Structure formats: structure tokens, C-alpha cells
Amino acid sequence: MFNGLHSSPANLSRLTNAVSRSISPENFDGAKGKGGMAVHGTGENCARDLGQGWKISPSVRIEPHTLYTMADIEGSGAIQHIWLTPAAAPSRYIIIRMYWDDSDVPSVECPLGDFFCNPFAPGGYAPLSSLMVCVNPRNGLNSYWEMPFRKHARITIENTADEAFILYYQVDYILTDVPEDCGYFHAQFRRSNPLKYKDVHTILDGASGRGTFCGCSMLWGVNNNGWWGEGEIKFYMDGDTEFPTICGTGTEDYFCGAYNFDVDKHYERFSTPYSGMIPHAPDGLYTAQQRFQLYRWHITDPIHFAENLRVTIQALGWRSGGRYLPLQDDISSVAYWYQEKPIEKQPELPCRDYLEII
Numbered sequence: 001m002f003n004g005l006h007s008s009p010a011n012l013s014r015l016t017n018a019v020s021r022s023i024s025p026e027n028f029d030g031a032k033g034k035g036g037m038a039v040h041g042t043g044e045n046c047a048r049d050l051g052q053g054w055k056i057s058p059s060v061r062i063e064p065h066t067l068y069t070m071a072d073i074e075g076s077g078a079i080q081h082i083w084l085t086p087a088a089a090p091s092r093y094i095i096i097r098m099y100w101d102d103s104d105v106p107s108v109e110c111p112l113g114d115f116f117c118n119p120f121a122p123g124g125y126a127p128l129s130s131l132m133v134c135v136n137p138r139n140g141l142n143s144y145w146e147m148p149f150r151k152h153a154r155i156t157i158e159n160t161a162d163e164a165f166i167l168y169y170q171v172d173y174i175l176t177d178v179p180e181d182c183g184y185f186h187a188q189f190r191r192s193n194p195l196k197y198k199d200v201h202t203i204l205d206g207a208s209g210r211g212t213f214c215g216c217s218m219l220w221g222v223n224n225n226g227w228w229g230e231g232e233i234k235f236y237m238d239g240d241t242e243f244p245t246i247c248g249t250g251t252e253d254y255f256c257g258a259y260n261f262d263v264d265k266h267y268e269r270f271s272t273p274y275s276g277m278i279p280h281a282p283d284g285l286y287t288a289q290q291r292f293q294l295y296r297w298h299i300t301d302p303i304h305f306a307e308n309l310r311v312t313i314q315a316l317g318w319r320s321g322g323r324y325l326p327l328q329d330d331i332s333s334v335a336y337w338y339q340e341k342p343i344e345k346q347p348e349l350p351c352r353d354y355l356e357i358i
Contacts, residue, residue: 003176005078005146018176023071024169025057030073042166059168062159070169071155077175078182079147082155084169085139086112091119092355093161100184101151103342109349110189112157114334116141117217117295120280120357131273132215132297132336145214145336147185148178160352183211183338190335191350194223194328195315203233203311204335206346211339212304213311215297219357220251221330222290224317227260228327231314237305246303251313252277255294267292274299289330297336311335 004018027035041057091113098108113119125139134142192201229251234244248254256275267279278293319325
């Protein structure tokens with residue numbers, strides 16, 4: 001019998017014993033037949049003439065410097081979709097964490113905006129259309145990563161800001177049997193600000209056992225004039241030391257573009273199912289630095305490893321005499337991958353002030 005995992009147009013007609021559930025402020029634990037029963041909530045004043053069942057609890061208020069458990073699921077299954085939208089607090093002040101089974105270490109630990117490929121948007125959000133992450137008007141953040149678990153799943157939201165904010169959310173999942181060969185979903189955030197001269201930015205380190213690298217998103221803040229994307233991405237896998245097994249040919253090449261993303265002397269924005277680049281130009285006043293949001297999903301070309309994986313990227317521009325210039329840019333990244341066991345240690349998340357983007 002089909003277990004309901006790996007949903008696609010090719011298997012939507014297949015029947016299954018999997019059961020669908022959804023967690024939201026209208027059904028905090030996803031229980032069957034228990035949605036929309038609230039009598040108190042953020043919408044109770046709006047529904048005062050209508051009563052129970054009329055959008056009384058569509059959201060939650062998360063106080064400053066508090067941790068909120070967004071989902072706590074017992075059993076075996078997989079999260080298939082997460083939608084949420086925070087009101088107010090800067091996305092770097094909100095931290096999302098995900099824990100699988102008995103692990104006390106978060107397999108996912110990222111600033112919220114970075115996880116959804118939207119860490120910096122002067123206008124409030126940057127629309128993005130891809131297979132795995134969509135950001136829709138106005139600031140609707142969607143994840144379509146499949147996230148299997150065998151015993152337990154927990155998702156938390158930490159508000160590190162000095163102000164409260166309102167969070168709307170929905171976590172859609174199924175309860176079903178999970179095969180032994182399904183890995184656990186992971187995401188790892190890192191920032192180099194600024195990148196040291198002649199150093200490389202690490203996108204991922206610490207992945208171990210059998211696994212599959214599925215892609216990354218980046219925010220690249222440029223600190224020099226001129227082109228910034230000559231650097232190579234490198235995948236050190238299964239015992240590689242000085243030299244990697246997989247080596248790219250340039251930053252824009254890895255993100256599936258070419259020739260500086262340049263069309264008629266302008267950066268050409270694109271957002272496709274597998275890759276994208278969204279430029280943020282200076283405004284001539286206080287928004288002075290050029291920044292770029294980038295993403296690349298390895299969906300049809302996943303990178304498999306058997307023992308371990310480390311991923312780095314260079315930052316290179318041009319200097320006089322046709323020579324490469326090692327750059328000292330502000331680079332943030334999120335790596336997305338699966339591995340056979342929950343990670344034992346994530347890199348320490350920087351403090352709030354270091355995370356902030358100015």
C-alpha cells in the first residue's frame with residue numbers, strides 16, 4: 001500500500017492509509033475534529049457578533065525574548081508543507097528550530113527569513129517562486145520540503161526582539177509509516193561578515209553518515225565595486241581533504257546563470273523552480289550596499305555522500321591586470337540536506353546583534 005510520502009502529480013491518484021493532519025492556532029495539536037473550536041484568541045473581538053467557529057483564533061502573539069512551540073507531533077509521518085507569516089519583528093530576530101525524534105539538538109536552526117530565502121527585503125518581502133520555497137504577496141512564507149520523522153517532531157519559534165509580534169501559521173503533515181531509507185531533513189545557517197581576506201565561506205560542515213545535499217540559499221552583500229561572483233563552490237565528500245570531488249566554475253554558474261547575471265548592463269532578476277537571483281540595488285541614500293538573494297535546489301541532481309560532506313564557496317572579483325581579487329564581503333547562507341540520523345551538533349548561532357542586517 002502506498003504510504004503517502006513523496007507526493008507528486010504522478011502518485012496523486014494512489015490510495016493510501018496515511019492520514020492528513022494540520023496544526024494552526026485554530027487547532028494547536030492537529031487533533032481530529034478539533035479545529036475551529038476556540039472561544040478565545042486574537043480574533044475574538046472581531047468575531048464578537050458571530051461566536052464560536054468564526055475565526056476566533058487565527059494567530060498567536062509571541063512575546064519578546066520568548067520561545068513558542070509551533071508544532072509538537074507524536075508518531076510516525078512527515079511534514080509536507082509549512083505556511084506562516086509574521087507581523088512586525090525583523091526576520092533575523094525570529095529563529096526557527098526543528099527537532100526530530102529523541103534529539104535535543106535542532107536539525108534546523110535558522111533565522112526565519114533566511115530559511116525561507118528572504119532575509120533582506122527593503123520593501124518588506126521579495127516574491128520568490130520555486131519548487132521548495134515560495135514567498136507570495138504579501139510575505140506569505142511557504143516551505144515544501146518533506147520532513148520525515150519516526151517518533152516525534154517539534155518546531156519552535158524564538159522571538160529575540162524587544163517587541164512582541166503576531167504569527168499566523170499552518171503546519172500540514174501526514175501520519176504514516178516511514179521507510180528505513182528516508183533521511184532526516186536538516187538546515188544549517190552560517191554568516192561571514194566580513195569574510196576574511198583569502199578565506200572561503202563555509203556553507204555546510206558537520207553532515208555525517210549517508211546523506212543527500214539538496215541545495216542552498218544565500219544573501220550576498222557586496223563591499224567592493226565591480227563583479228563579485230568569480231568564486232568556485234566546492235564539495236568535499238567522504239574523506240576529501242585538500243581538494244574536493246565536485247568543484248564549480250563560478251558563483252553565477254552554480255546558481256544556474258551565466259556572465260555576471262548581466263543583461264544590458266543591469267542585473268537580471270530571475271526566480272525559477274530550481275534556482276534564482278534577486279538583486280537589491282542601493283537607493284542612493286542609506287541603503288548603500290548592493291545585495292543579492294540567491295537559491296539553488298538540487299532536486300533532479302542531488303549530491304549524495306556516504307560518510308561526510310563539507311561545502312565551501314570562494315568570493316572573487318577582479319583587480320588590475322586581469323587578476324582575481326579575493327573579496328571581503330558579507331555572506332550568509334542556509335544549507336538544506338538529508339542525513340540518516342539527526343545531527344549531533346550545529347554551529348553556534350550568532351547573537352542577535354551579529355545577525356542583524358543594516
